[in-house]
Amino acid sequence: MLKNKKPAVNVNYSRIWQTVQLIPYGKVACYGQVADLAGLPGKARLVGKALGKVPDDGWTGQSVPWHRVINSQGKISFAVESELFARQRALLEDEQVAVIGNRVKLTDFQWQPDLAELLFKLTY
DNA sequence: ATACTGACTTTCG
DNA sequence: ACGAAAGCCAGTA
Numbered sequence: 001m002l003k004n005k006k007p008a009v010n011v012n013y014s015r016i017w018q019t020v021q022l023i024p025y026g027k028v029a030c031y032g033q034v035a036d037l038a039g040l041p042g043k044a045r046l047v048g049k050a051l052g053k054v055p056d057d058g059w060t061g062q063s064v065p066w067h068r069v070i071n072s073q074g075k076i077s078f079a080v081e082s083e084l085f086a087r088q089r090a091l092l093e094d095e096q097v098a099v100i101g102n103r104v105k106l107t108d109f110q111w112q113p114d115l116a117e118l119l120f121k122l123t124y
Numbered sequence: 125a126t127a128c129t130g131a132c133t134t135t136c137g
Numbered sequence: 138a139c140g141a142a143a144g145c146c147a148g149t150a
Contacts, residue, residue, distance in 0.1 A: 012147090031132055046147055048131035069131075077131040084131080 012040060015124060016050040017059040022121060023068040026095045027111040028104055030072045037113065039124065048077065067091035074106045 019038040023029050029037075031044035040046060051066040058064055067088045071077045078085035080102055089099045097109050 010148095035132090042133095043146070044132040045130065045145075046132090049148065051131060066131085071131080072133055088131090 010050075012038070012043075012046065013050040013053060014059065015039065016047050017054060017064045018122065020051070020064050020066065020069060021059070021062050022113070022118070023065055023111050025065075026097060026109070028068045028070050028092070028097060028106070028109050029111045030070060030106075031077075032072055033111075034069060037118065037122075044072075068111075070104060074104045075102055 015038045016034060019034050020029075022037075023034075031047040034047045035041060035043045038047075047069065051064070051069060054064045054066060076085055076088050076099070078088065092099055092104065097104060
């Protein structure tokens with residue numbers, strides 16, 4: 001009997017992508033929060049890895065709003081002089097998320113997930 | 125197998 | 138409030 005091959009896409013990545021798709025327009029979540037919701041507590045760094053590998057055409061027909069994920073300090077986790085930093089900040093401001101002094105006020109913009117809706121939407 | 129690397133988080137001073 | 142340090146852990150070489 002042949003051994004099973006590793007899946008083409010890490011199953012954990014797809015869970016992370018699916019969770020990020022639930023973050024609403026105009027809200028943000030932090031890496032650790034996404035990891036927890038994806039059932040991967042303690043794996044905040046893995047969320048960053050997964051977001052760097054989102055397929056160009058999104059996931060299961062939907063785009064993945066990677067720009068809505070920032071770190072627990074409310075800051076964008078790219079060097080301020082980098083191209084990606086500028087892109088992420090622009091995408092956030094496009095949806096009315098204020099980025100002041102390289103920082104988003106989490107008390108105003110952090111996503112507060114609705115438990116019942118999460119249970120309905122997540123498929124694992 | 126081992127070592128290094130981060131799109132992280134928390135604690136400390 | 139802020140930077141440094143330490144802890145963290147899958148992915149990568």
